[in-house]
Structures are given as C-alpha cells and as structure tokens.
Amino acid sequence: MNKIIAFAGSNSRQSINKQLVTYAASLVENSKINILDLNDYELPLFSVDREKEFGHPNNAFGFLEQIKSADGIIVSLAEHNGAYTAVFKNLLDWMSRIEGKTFFGKPMLLMGASDGKRGAKSVLDIAQDRFPRHGADIVDVFSFHLFHKNFSEDKIVNSELDMELKLKVKKFQESFKLVSKTNY
Secondary structure (H helix, E strand, O other), X not given: OEEEEEEEEOOOOOOHHHHHHHHHHHOOOOEEEEEEOHHHHOOXXXXXXXXXXXXXXXXXXXXXXXXXXXXXXXXXXXXXXXXXXXXXXXXXXXXXXXXXXXXXXXXXXXXXXXXXXXXXXXXXXXXXXXXXXXXXXXXXXEEEOOHHHHEEOOEEOOHHHHXXXXXXXXXXXXXXXXXXXXXX
C-alpha cells in the first residue's frame, strides 16, 4: 500500500488550500493518507546566523522525514502577494539546508486554490520552476479558482473542475505503478 502525504502551504486554520488538499487526498485509492498541518511544524524564521548558532530545528527534520517516508506528495499552495506564504517558504528554506533534494524524487500532485479567477497561478508557476530543482517529480498541476463558488460541503461542486481534479489524481496514482515496475 502506498503512503501519501498531503498538506497545504498555509498555516491558516480555515485554509481553503487545506480543504482542497484534503478532498484531493480522499480521491486517492488503496493508499494510506497522512494529512499534515504546517501548524504542527512551527519553525523560527530562517537565517544563516540562527543556523550557525542553533543548527537545524527538529520540526524541519520531522517534516523532511514525512516526505522521505512517503511514496507520493499532494500539496496545495496558498498564494500571498503572488508567491509562497511566509510559513511555507520558511519551511522550505530550513528543509533545503538539511537536504537540497527536499522532495527526494517523489511523485507530486501540485495544486493551488484561490478565491480569485487565476487560481493561485503565480505561486504555481514559481513552484513548477523551483520544485524540480529540489527533487520533486511533478506529475500534474491543478489550479482551482473561485474557491467559495466552486467548493462546498468538503467537495468540488463544479462538475467540470471536479472531473479535471479526478483525472489528475488518477494520473498521480498511475505514477506509482510506473515507479513500482521500475523497482523490480
């Protein structure tokens, strides 16, 4: 059975991205799903001075271990001012100082949600450029716009967008079959 971790790049307790990533993870079949919350991995603000003085925080190691032990990653990035949230960027900064290939070549379904019409497109563009340099194998990308119009009762209510996500989740899940075939 595959182990999947899913998380939102946000520390908002009402995160629309956490709602989306939770829904997407529920669509993955025959896998153990672990939904992570960045609030459980609080970190000091990264600086090289702090790193030299105190080393790497345990929570950075802990999150990195979750990634390392997973077979796949589903992430939904919140967008603040066109980029990553400060909490996610800080986590990525700390983890990349421990392990440059932060995502260990794991298959990833990359998503972003917003209440606007662009569906977190700016942060998704940044992540699509950056994450492969950190070892992510981005299988597919899902941009979800007008969240509150298209999501209700813990699911996507726009049938076209729902079908699009289900196809991307299926493609993500198919990537594990390809990985296991090459491992034998």
